[in-house]
Amino acid sequence: MRILLLTHAFNSLSQRLWAELGRRGHEVSIEFDIADSVAEEAVALFKPDLIVAPYLRRAIPESIWSKHVCLIVHPGIVGDRGPSALDHAIQQGVAVWGVTVLQAEAEMDAGPVWASANFPMRTATKASLYRNEVTEAATRAVLEAVTRVESGFQPQRPEISAWQPLMTQAQRRIDWQKDDTATVLRKINAADGFPGVEDELFGEPCKFFDAWPEATLRGEAGAIIALRETALLRATADGAVWIGHVKRKDGIKLPATLAFPDIAVPPAPTFDYWKSAHATWQDIFYEEADAVGFLHFEFYNGAMATSQCERLREALRWAKTRPTKVLVLMGGQDFWSNGIHLNVIESASLGDGSPADESWRNINAMNDLALELIETPDQVTIAAVGGNAGAGGCYLARAADLVWLRDGAILNPHYKNMGNLYGSEYWTYSLPRRVGEEEARMIMLDRLPLDARRAVAVKFADAMLAGERAAFRIDVARRAAELAADVAPFLTEKRGTRARDEAAKPLAAYREEELGHMRRNFYGFDPSYHVARFHFVSKSPASWTPRHLARHRDLGWKIPE
Ligand code: COA
Numbered sequence: 001m002r003i004l005l006l007t008h009a010f011n012s013l014s015q016r017l018w019a020e021l022g023r024r025g026h027e028v029s030i031e032f033d034i035a036d037s038v039a040e041e042a043v044a045l046f047k048p049d050l051i052v053a054p055y056l057r058r059a060i061p062e063s064i065w066s067k068h069v070c071l072i073v074h075p076g077i078v079g080d081r082g083p084s085a086l087d088h089a090i091q092q093g094v095a096v097w098g099v100t101v102l103q104a105e106a107e108m109d110a111g112p113v114w115a116s117a118n119f120p121m122r123t124a125t126k127a128s129l130y131r132n133e134v135t136e137a138a139t140r141a142v143l144e145a146v147t148r149v150e151s152g153f154q155p156q157r158p159e160i161s162a163w164q165p166l167m168t169q170a171q172r173r174i175d176w177q178k179d180d181t182a183t184v185l186r187k188i189n190a191a192d193g194f195p196g197v198e199d200e201l202f203g204e205p206c207k208f209f210d211a212w213p214e215a216t217l218r219g220e221a222g223a224i225i226a227l228r229e230t231a232l233l234r235a236t237a238d239g240a241v242w243i244g245h246v247k248r249k250d251g252i253k254l255p256a257t258l259a260f261p262d263i264a265v266p267p268a269p270t271f272d273y274w275k276s277a278h279a280t281w282q283d284i285f286y287e288e289a290d291a292v293g294f295l296h297f298e299f300y301n302g303a304m305a306t307s308q309c310e311r312l313r314e315a316l317r318w319a320k321t322r323p324t325k326v327l328v329l330m331g332g333q334d335f336w337s338n339g340i341h342l343n344v345i346e347s348a349s350l351g352d353g354s355p356a357d358e359s360w361r362n363i364n365a366m367n368d369l370a371l372e373l374i375e376t377p378d379q380v381t382i383a384a385v386g387g388n389a390g391a392g393g394c395y396l397a398r399a400a401d402l403v404w405l406r407d408g409a410i411l412n413p414h415y416k417n418m419g420n421l422y423g424s425e426y427w428t429y430s431l432p433r434r435v436g437e438e439e440a441r442m443i444m445l446d447r448l449p450l451d452a453r454r455a456v457a458v459k460f461a462d463a464m465l466a467g468e469r470a471a472f473r474i475d476v477a478r479r480a481a482e483l484a485a486d487v488a489p490f491l492t493e494k495r496g497t498r499a500r501d502e503a504a505k506p507l508a509a510y511r512e513e514e515l516g517h518m519r520r521n522f523y524g525f526d527p528s529y530h531v532a533r534f535h536f537v538s539k540s541p542a543s544w545t546p547r548h549l550a551r552h553r554d555l556g557w558k559i560p561e
Contacts, residue, residue, distance in 0.1 A: 001150065002559075004048035005030045006039055006070070007055045009542065010549060012388055013073070013135050014054045015410050017142055019451035021052075026146070030549040032542045036061040042545075043068065046552035047559055050149055052142060053104070060104045070104035071114055071145055075134050078116045081109035082164030086126050086134070090190035091171070097121050097129075099137040101145040103155060108163070112155035114145035123185075124333070125192035125210070131334045131387070132469060136408065169198045174208075176222035181239040185211050188241075193301070196247055201232070201256075202263055209253060210244030210300050215279035217268060226268035229311070230255035231281045233268060242281035245300055251350075252343050252537045255305070261351070274315055283308070284315050290481040293324040293379075302335025302393055305344040306358070309365035313372050320376055325484040327379045328476060329400060333469075336385040336409075337393025339425075340366055342418075346537045355530060356522040363424050363518055366392050367511055370399040370425045374507065377495055380487050384476040385461070386469060391415050394460075395425035398434065401494060403460070404476060405452040407467035413460060414447045417546075419532030422517030429501075429510040435459050447548055 003026050007014045010030060021028045031042035033056055043051070043064055051070040053060060060070050076085030077098040089097045098118035103111035117137035122129065148155070172191050174184055188211035191197045196207030201224070212231070219225035219235035226233040231242040246259040257263075274284040287294045297312050304312070319327055331337060340362040348358035373381055373396070383397035386406045394413035397403050405411075413431075415423035423444075432440040435458050443450070443460070455461040465475040483490070521529045534540075547553055 001049040002027045002046060004042060004046050004051045006033055006051055006053045006060065008033050008057045009055065011055055012131050012410060013138055015449040016135055016139055016408065017052065017054050019410065019449060020139055020143060021146065023453065029551040030545060032545040033058060034542060036063070039064060042550065042552060050146065054138065059108060062106065065104040069149060071101050071142065072104050073138050073142060074100045074102060074109055075130065076100060077118060078113055078158045079161050081160055084164060084167035086129060087167045087190045088164055089121065090126055091186055093186065094121055099134055099141050101141045110160050113158050114148055114155045115141040117141040125189045127193040128334050172197045174199060176236065178237055181213055181236045181241055184236050184241050185213060201246065202260060205249045206259065207247040208243050212242040212244060212281045213279060214240040214242055214281070224265055227257055227265045228268040228281055230257050232256045232265065244281065252346060254343055254347055258344060258347060284312055286315065286319055288322065288324060289477065291325045291484040292477065292480040293319045293322050293327045294330050295319050295327065296330045298332040302332065302338035302387065302389070303341040303343065304337055304339065304366065305341035306361045306365040309369045313369045316369070316372050320379065324379055325487045326382065326480045327376065328382045328384050328480050330384050331387055333387060335387040336383065336389040337396050338390040339392030342533050343537045346533060359522045366396065366425055370396050371507065373399040374426065378491070380483055380490050382480060385409050386472050391418065392423065392425045395427040395430060398430040399426060402462045404463045404465050405455055405461045406472040407452050407464050409452050411450045411455050411460070413450060414444050416444065416447050418536065419529035421521050421529050422514065424511070424514040424518050426507060426510050428514055429507060
C-alpha cells in the first residue's frame with residue numbers, strides 16, 4: 001500500500017513505523033502536520049491508500065478523514081479519550097495500559113478501533129514509557145491494523161469513556177510539605193519530558209523533570225539539601241528526591257545545577273558511587289559478572305555534555321583496569337547516546353561563554369572518550385545498544401569492537417540534520433571500514449534512520465538481539481559471557497588490525513581532519529549549525545517537511561503504475 005505518515009515530528013515512534021512498514025514492502029512517505037492546507041496538498045500528491053498518524057497535536061481535517069481511512073495512534077487503552085492519556089495513567093498508578101489504533105472521525109478518539117495492544121505499566125517517566133512500551137505496543141497494533149485494512153476487516157466501535165481533558169498544572173502541583181517521595185516521583189514522571197511540573201527553586205518559577213529517589217539523605221520537607229554533579233536533592237514529606245533537569249521561565253531544559261549556576265548548596269557526601277548501583281542519583285554505574293564488566297550511563301535524553309564525557313571516560317579507564325575479559329557499554333534505558341549536549345552548548349550563551357567554544361570542548365571530550373574505547377587492547381569491547389542512538393552517539397558505539405542492537409532500536413548515524421554538521425568521533429575511520437565507502441556516503445547523505453535489521457544488513461552493527469528489554473539484557477549478558485570464555489583469538493586479531501590501521505593512517509590524523517571540518521562548522525562564516533541548534537533546543541515548530549522524508553514532494557515523483 002501507499003501509506004502516508006502524517007505526524008507532528010519524525011520522532012522515535014514515527015521512525016520505527018516508517019522502518020517497519022517500509023520493510024514490509026509498503027511505500028511510505030511522510031508529511032509533518034503543519035496546517036490543514038499542507039496536509040491536503042500531501043494527500044493530493046501522494047494519493048495514499050491509507051493515512052497513519054503516529055503523533056499528532058491537532059485533529060485531522062474533515063476534508064481528509066471523510067475521504068481516506070486515517071488511523072490515529074492513541075497512547076491509551078480501548079475507550080480512553082483525551083490528550084493526556086499517559087499522564088493520567090501514570091498519576092493514577094494503573095497496572096496495565098495500552099495503545100489503540102482507531103479511525104479518525106468528527107468526535108475525537110471515538111472512532112472505530114482497528115487494533116490495540118496492552119502492556120504492564122512500569123515505574124518510569126512518561127517519555128521512557130513512550131519510547132519503550134508505547135512504541136512496542138503501537139508498532140504491533142499499527143502493523144495488525146494495516147494487515148486488517150488490506151484484508152477488508154470491519155472495525156468495531158468501542159464503548160467510550162468520558163473525555164479526559166488536558167492535565168493541568170494544578171493537577172500536577174507538588175505539595176512538598178505533604179507529598180511523600182512516591183507521590184512526588186509519580187507527578188514528575190507523569191510530566192516528563194513535556195510539559196514538566198511547575199514549581200519554584202530559590203524563589204524562581206521553573207519546571208521540574210528527571211526525578212530520582214534517594215535512599216538515605218534526609219532534610220526538612222521542601223528544602224534543597226544537597227547537590228551532586230548536575231542534580232539537586234529536595235526533601236519530601238518522608239524522604240528526598242533528586243531533580244535532574246530544570247527549565248527556568250523562558251529558558252531551555254538544562255541540568256539542574258547548570259540552570260542555577262550560582263546557588264550555594266552543600267555537595268552530597270562523595271564516594272565512588274558509580275562503581276556499583278545505589279538507590280540514589282547515579283548517571284553512571286558499573287556491574288560485573290562472569291569476567292564481564294557492564295558500564296551503564298543513564299544520561300538524560302542521551303545527551304552527553306563535556307563533563308559527562310569526562311566522567312564516563314574516567315569510569316571507562318577504571319573499568320579497563322578490572323580483571324575482566326569483556327567490557328559492555330550499556331548506555332541508558334531510553335537512549336544509548338545522542339552525541340554532544342546541544343542544550344548545554346546553547347546555554348553557554350547565557351553566561352560569559354560561547355556556544356562555539358563549548359561545542360569545541362564537547363566534541364573533543366566525545367573524541368577522547370571514543371579514543372579511550374578504541375584503545376582497549378586487553379578486553380573485547382561491546383556497545384549493547386538497547387535504547388536508540390543518534391549522530392555522534394552512533395559513532396561512540398561504533399568505537400567499540402562489536403555493536404549489538406536490540407531488535408527495535410533505531411539509529412540515526414548521520415550528522416547533517418544538525419545544520420550540516422560534519423561530525424567527528426572518528427567516524428571517518430570506523431564507518432567506511434565497516435560498511436564500505438559507498439554505503440558510508442549513502443548513510444551520511446540520505447540522513448535516514450536505520451532500524452536494527454538494516455543496520456546489521458549493511459554491517460553497521462554486528463548482531464541484532466532480542467527485542468524485549470529484559471530479554472535483550474539477558475541475551476547480552478549470555479553472549480558476553482560466552483565470548484569471555486575464549487577472548488584470546490579475538491584480542492590477537494584486534495591488536496594486529498589496530499597496529500596495521502595505525503601504521504596506514506594514525507587515529508590522530510582522522511581526528512585532525514574531522515576537527516578541521518568541525519572548526520569551520522563552529523567558528524566559520526556559515527552559521528547553519530548554530531541556527532539549527534537554536535531551533536532544536538527551542539523546539540521551534542517545523543515550517544516544512546524535509547524533502548528526504550516527503551517523497552511525494554520529490555520533483556520526479558510519480559505514482560507507480
Ligand atoms: N542534545 C540535547 N538534547 C537532545 C539531544 C542532544 N544531542 N538529542 C536529543 N535530545 C533531546 C531532545 O531535545 C528531546 O528533548 P525533550 O525531552 O525536551 O523533548 C529528547 O532528547 C528526545 O529527543 P527526540 O528528538 O524527541 O527523540 P527522537 O527519538 O524522536 O529523535 C534523534 C532522536 C537522535 C533523531 C533526535 O533527537 C536528534 O536529531 N538529536 C540530535 C542529535 C545531534 O545532532 N547531536 C549532535 C551532533 S553529535
